[in-house]
Amino acid sequence: MKRVLRASRVLLPASSDYRDAPSSWRRDLIAGVTVGIVALPLALGFGMSSGAGASAGLVTAIVAGVIAAVFGGSNVQVSGPTGAMVVVLAPIVASHGMAAVALVSIMAGIIVVVAGAARLGRAVSFIPWPVIEGFTLGIAVIIFLQQVPALTSPVRHADAHNNVALVAIDSMLAADPTYLAWALGTVAIVAACMLALPRLHPGIPGSLVGVVAVTLLTLVLADPLAVIGALPATLPAPTVPSADWDTLAALTFPAVTVAALAAIESLLSARVAASMADTGPYDPDRELVGQGLASLGAGLFGGMPATGAIARTAVNVRSGARTRLAAITHAAVLLIVVVALAGPVGAIPLAALSGVLMVTAVRMVHVATARSILRSPRADAAAFVITALVTVSVDLIFAVAIGMAVAAVFALRALSRATGVHREAIRGEAQRGDERIAVVRVDGPLFFAAADRVLAEVTAIEGVSVVVLRMSQLELVDATGAHVLSEIVQQLERRGVTVLIKGVREGHVELFRTVGALGALRHQNHLFTDLPAAVAHARSHIARER
Numbered sequence: 001m002k003r004v005l006r007a008s009r010v011l012l013p014a015s016s017d018y019r020d021a022p023s024s025w026r027r028d029l030i031a032g033v034t035v036g037i038v039a040l041p042l043a044l045g046f047g048m049s050s051g052a053g054a055s056a057g058l059v060t061a062i063v064a065g066v067i068a069a070v071f072g073g074s075n076v077q078v079s080g081p082t083g084a085m086v087v088v089l090a091p092i093v094a095s096h097g098m099a100a101v102a103l104v105s106i107m108a109g110i111i112v113v114v115a116g117a118a119r120l121g122r123a124v125s126f127i128p129w130p131v132i133e134g135f136t137l138g139i140a141v142i143i144f145l146q147q148v149p150a151l152t153s154p155v156r157h158a159d160a161h162n163n164v165a166l167v168a169i170d171s172m173l174a175a176d177p178t179y180l181a182w183a184l185g186t187v188a189i190v191a192a193c194m195l196a197l198p199r200l201h202p203g204i205p206g207s208l209v210g211v212v213a214v215t216l217l218t219l220v221l222a223d224p225l226a227v228i229g230a231l232p233a234t235l236p237a238p239t240v241p242s243a244d245w246d247t248l249a250a251l252t253f254p255a256v257t258v259a260a261l262a263a264i265e266s267l268l269s270a271r272v273a274a275s276m277a278d279t280g281p282y283d284p285d286r287e288l289v290g291q292g293l294a295s296l297g298a299g300l301f302g303g304m305p306a307t308g309a310i311a312r313t314a315v316n317v318r319s320g321a322r323t324r325l326a327a328i329t330h331a332a333v334l335l336i337v338v339v340a341l342a343g344p345v346g347a348i349p350l351a352a353l354s355g356v357l358m359v360t361a362v363r364m365v366h367v368a369t370a371r372s373i374l375r376s377p378r379a380d381a382a383a384f385v386i387t388a389l390v391t392v393s394v395d396l397i398f399a400v401a402i403g404m405a406v407a408a409v410f411a412l413r414a415l416s417r418a419t420g421v422h423r424e425a426i427r428g429e430a431q432r433g434d435e436r437i438a439v440v441r442v443d444g445p446l447f448f449a450a451a452d453r454v455l456a457e458v459t460a461i462e463g464v465s466v467v468v469l470r471m472s473q474l475e476l477v478d479a480t481g482a483h484v485l486s487e488i489v490q491q492l493e494r495r496g497v498t499v500l501i502k503g504v505r506e507g508h509v510e511l512f513r514t515v516g517a518l519g520a521l522r523h524q525n526h527l528f529t530d531l532p533a534a535v536a537h538a539r540s541h542i543a544r545e546r
Helices: 002-010 021-050 054-071 083-096 099-117 121-126 129-146 148-152 164-173 177-200 206-220 245-276 284-300 310-318 325-340 342-346 350-364 367-374 378-393 396-417 448-459 479-494 506-515 531-545
Strands: 420-424 437-446 466-470 474-477 498-502
Touching: 021 054, 021 083, 021 206, 021 310, 021 325, 021 350, 054 284, 054 325, 083 099, 083 129, 083 245, 083 350, 083 396, 099 245, 099 284, 121 245, 121 284, 129 148, 129 164, 129 350, 129 367, 129 378, 129 396, 148 164, 148 177, 148 350, 164 378, 177 206, 177 350, 206 350, 245 284, 245 310, 245 396, 310 325, 325 342, 367 378, 378 396, 396 448, 420 448, 437 448, 437 479, 437 531, 448 479, 466 479, 466 531, 474 479, 474 506, 479 498, 479 506, 498 531
Parallel strands: 437 466, 437 474, 466 498
Antiparallel strands: 420 437
16 A cells, blocks of 8 residues: 555655756746747647637647646646647547537546556657657648648638548639638748748747737738637636537547547657756656646646647747746746737637648658658668558558557568577587587577578478577577477477477576477487587487487
8 A cells, every 4th residue: 555655646746846946947937938929829720720729729728738737747848739639639520529629638638647547658668769750740741731721711611521631632622812812921921930030039939920910910901811719818617528428439439549649749748858958857657647637627628638749848948947837837828818818819810820830840840850761771761651641641549550560560570580590510520420410509589470480491401310409599489489499399300300409598498398399309308408418419319320
């Protein structure tokens, strides 16, 4: 019981989380304000792009931002709505309506909390780097294409396709030329601000300046651009969404998908943040608990699922953040916007938010990284390309699963090639009859992917009366490999060939005995610990034959 209490205490907030606050609070406040300014257009844009609405994006950034900062496992992680989550939520909204988003957020939050309590935080380390980069590239493409319909018409029509590329093509074919021209001009202004202003000074929030500039222009010009519309001036009261068993059953798989994505993206972001600056280690299990509670809290307030946001976390670290106070300040800045600036924010053109997200999507693609992976071994390049294609054409979580499967197949193939079967000459002075003895060394891993090849190569040896199997160089052995060893012994013995086994490692003895490999030997004395004794015994068999 004490062990359980001690383990659970590690997953909860502690005063040590703010140990550096007395010396870093000024930098934390500045970093929090900076991130809040950067996060505002992103929260609005991701909320709109998901179909849940701009207010849902703001609520999520505020509520989830505070909860994840307090309960999460990273000192500098900034959480809120992200592009990857938008990609998953958009089809959920299309299939189940906006009301399902809050319920899915609560369900996914509970799943992520359970995963953290079950200590599954290290699982993300099993995802290969090319799969992560392919996943990121696919998300960037989807985010970019999702903005196309908002640029072609002031009215969002029902999608005739589930594929985002087909929806984008249909939108362009049915585009209103006048509206498209205004929207593209808006995107161009926002993009120019985001790309050019930070070059003048890194502290200039290009996205916010671009959005404000476009909004002011639309207020003085007669334009057809659609705007965000009215936003609530306060946070909604927390409520538990109503649901029946049929609804819960229908949303179970989407909730699991959202939970998996939230866990993966949050842990990756926290790991990146830990490598950017000396802000203390992160606890992956506590991070899952914090992110789960954040999504749960956001759902209660009518928001959407949240994850750790890599881009906003990077801004936080580069702005000098050292403690959780920075992420809490970022949420407070957004809350002030909701309370004091809801009216002006509602006048922002949707095309301006699309411009922010399009530039964000382009920035997610690192050409140098993609080039280096494509020049890597074919296995890594294949995993990268396949993951990206499946992400765009099918589903994010399915893409990660496929990418990992591809990487695993190539890894098993490479591992199986490391398994070697070598016939060695008998050391020392040759004796009469030595040609009737085969000393065979099996090295590397002996497992299911290499077992059949080892069986074929060893049993193909002919013209001998004794085979000495050297097993001391074996590294990994699974049940299939041990079973194949018993088959080798049985097949050779049936042909009248005596099999001697030398050098079984201590860690393999029990497996060989359990599977029956050692029991297949003709005599228990046919198991040796050193090679000279095995060779001498083999020569005695040859002598008896003569």
